[in-house]
Amino acid sequence: MTKEIEISYNENGTIDNEKTGTLIADLKSLFKAPVLIANALPVFVGFWLALHFTGGSLLASSKLFWLTIIGSTVLMGGALVLNNWYDVDIDTVMKRTQKRPTVTGNMSLKTVLGIGISMSAIGMVMLMFTTMEAAIYAFVGWFTYVIMYTMWTKRKYTLNTVIGSVSGAVTPMIGWAAIAPSYHLVPIMLFIILFIWQMPHTFAIAMRKYNEYKAANVAMLPVVRGFKMTKRQMFVYIACLLPLPFYLGSLGMVFIVLATLLNIGFLAMSIQGFFTKDDDKWAFAMFLYSVNYIAILFMLMIAVTLPIFQ
Known part of the structure; x- marks a missing residue:
């Protein structure tokens, strides 16, 4: 009631x-x-x-x-x-x-x-x-x-x-x-970045909550196709993020360099997943990285366009 x-x-x-x-x-x-x-x-x-x-x-x-x-x-x-x-x-x-x-x-x-x-x-x-x-x-x-x-x-x-x-x-x-x-390149790239980023972010959550999603019969990728397939897809999506900062050259070289470093770190963590023995711990680390990744990336876009940096 x-x-x-x-x-x-x-x-x-x-x-x-x-x-x-x-x-x-x-x-x-x-x-x-x-x-x-x-x-x-x-x-x-x-x-x-x-x-x-x-x-x-x-x-x-x-x-x-x-x-x-x-x-x-x-x-x-x-x-x-x-x-x-x-x-x-x-x-x-x-x-x-x-x-x-x-x-x-x-x-x-x-x-x-x-x-x-x-x-x-x-x-x-x-x-x-x-x-x-x-x-x-x-x-x-x-x-x-x-x-x-x-x-x-x-x-x-x-x-x-x-x-x-x-x-x-x-x-x-x-x-x-x-x-x-x-129709400007910048908002289009922001859409693409967010779209791609959400995939490994959501997969990390789904891996951590595998038992819950399975019990609820929700068709998340780890539940249906397993962790190995999920890790491969996470790697592919994160790899797709690598070239995107270079399409935002109008935000300056500082942004390109820092965004690329964030992407490399993200990719390195995804590769680590192929060798880890503790999937839950790795998925949690990926979740934390993904949350901080997108927050830092978008705040960086604001920072590099502040009047004091122009």
């Missing part, structure tokens, strides 16, 4: 901090806070780089900036909530998701569905006040994640990772398109 969310009060009329803390934890879990933040960064980078290459100013574009960032974050939050709503049966089986409010019953599925739909609609409307191109990219990301990935491929096909990667890869396109048309 599920129950609706509420703020609880003690007998003296003060807020019950324990229950309120539980509510906050539930909301963080429902919105997948780390994932939401990680997806907001590429939107900002896309917006920032579009301003840089068009000679725009963040201060002069502040209204458009907030519409883009808030609108895309709300829309992505709605998509993540809908994912929680639809995947409640899987989340009940998997240990890492058993504390989600959809599983514990702290939020009713009806409430979660309402939140997901409302946030998706609000975010979409906000983005339509930026540019139609940005709104289209945002819808593509939402549709790919909610419909194509969550409701169709996740449980049936190992290609679910490829489909899911599209939704994350369009995020910098949203930010860029809010400022200028996205």
Whole structure:
């Protein structure tokens, strides 16, 4: 039996901090806070780089900036909530998701569905006040994640990772398109980098949570094809990242050198996987590297385009 969310009060009329803390934890879990933040960064980078290459100013574009960032974050939050709503049966089986409010019953599925739909609609409307191109990219990301990935491929096909990667890869396109048309080489390369990076990143997670995905009957590559095939694919995808910094020469030599070093380190770690005797430990190291890799890479794009370096 599920129950609706509420703020609880003690007998003296003060807020019950324990229950309120539980509510906050539930909301963080429902919105997948780390994932939401990680997806907001590429939107900002896309917006920032579009301003840089068009000679725009963040201060002069502040209204458009907030519409883009808030609108895309709300829309992505709605998509993540809908994912929680639809995947409640899987989340009940998997240990890492058993504390989600959809599983514990702290939020009713009806409430979660309402939140997901409302946030998706609000975010979409906000983005339509930026540019139609940005709104289209945002819808593509939402549709790919909610419909194509969550409701169709996740449980049936190992290609679910490829489909899911599209939704994350369009995020910098949203930010860029809010400022200028996205047929520029830079946003296209950002899309490609994010798309390719998500593959080894997701495979590392799937390897670590192999038993959980298997129990939940989710068609992740390690479950269906095994670890050896997964490691080979991780190596191939990471190798595909190697030439990409050279297409971003407009960001300067410092960026090219540092991004290439990050790629070499990533590739070296993937090669290590062919010789490791502890797959779980290696997969965790790959996960940590992948998270730091993408954060450093995108923050580096901001750093090298700051006025003090121009």
